[in-house]
Amino acid sequence: MTTHRSYPNDFKAQLELVEELVRAGWRLESLLKELDPEGKTICTLEAHPARLGQSEVPRTPHSELELSAHLAEYAALTTRCTYWITMQFALWPIMGGLLAIAASLWNTVNHSVLIWTCLATAQILLLGWTASFQEKNNTVRYMERELRPAIQAIAGEHVWRYETYKSEQRGAFPVWWEYATPTVFFVTLIALTVLRPFQQVDAVGLIANTCLLMGTTIQAIKTIRIRRDFFPTPPHIR
Helix, strand or coil: CCEEEECCCCHHHHHHHHHHHHHCCCCHHHHHHHHCCCCCCCCEEEECHHHCCCCCCCCCCCHHHHHHHHHHHHHHHHHHHHHHHHHHHHHHHHHHHHHHHHHHCCCCCCHHHHHHHHHHHHHHHHHHHHHHHHHHHHHHHHHHHHHHHHHHHHHCCCCCCHHHHHHHHHCCCCCHHHHHHHHHHHHHHHHHHHCCCCCHHHHHHHHHHHHHHHHHHHHHHHHHHHHHCCCCCCHHHC
């Protein structure tokens, strides 16, 4: 049954308050109890008799407030993802500065020490880059498995189809950029070990960078597993 909604004058203020409380970490149950203690909806629903034959999504007394809270949480999560993306791109200028410093020290520092130190620093930076991918994927998994069903229960099933669309394009197998970082560093370690005269300092550098490579590989595997677990059921049967 299609309805007319008459909102109170302070509806915008209530919505802003909902967004602020969600960003502050309030749980939905506590939010509903605080803002609507008598169990009333934040808007009134009046039946429209001329449209009784049309289908609509059933609404609960808290549906409008729940939808506002969910959308505010979605906005907070996407903002967090934006910060992670910004951090990822900020790592590349830092990497370029690292190479510039290494080039300026080439004639004054032992080459083995300089090479292994730069490689370890680059791995630490890219370990953070991979960790940010993991956090982004974990956020998307939460939105797809928890937040999306909650919103669909209010707004209908045909919302938020983008990740399903992308998953059908990517498939279940890892894409190249998900395993590129550990692969590049593995090849680099092999090349530095085989193509250069091996000294005692090289053993220390190889051990340290191998440990970092293991950490990077574990992070990449976790990132891929999280992405493959976005949906509670396979997208093709949704």
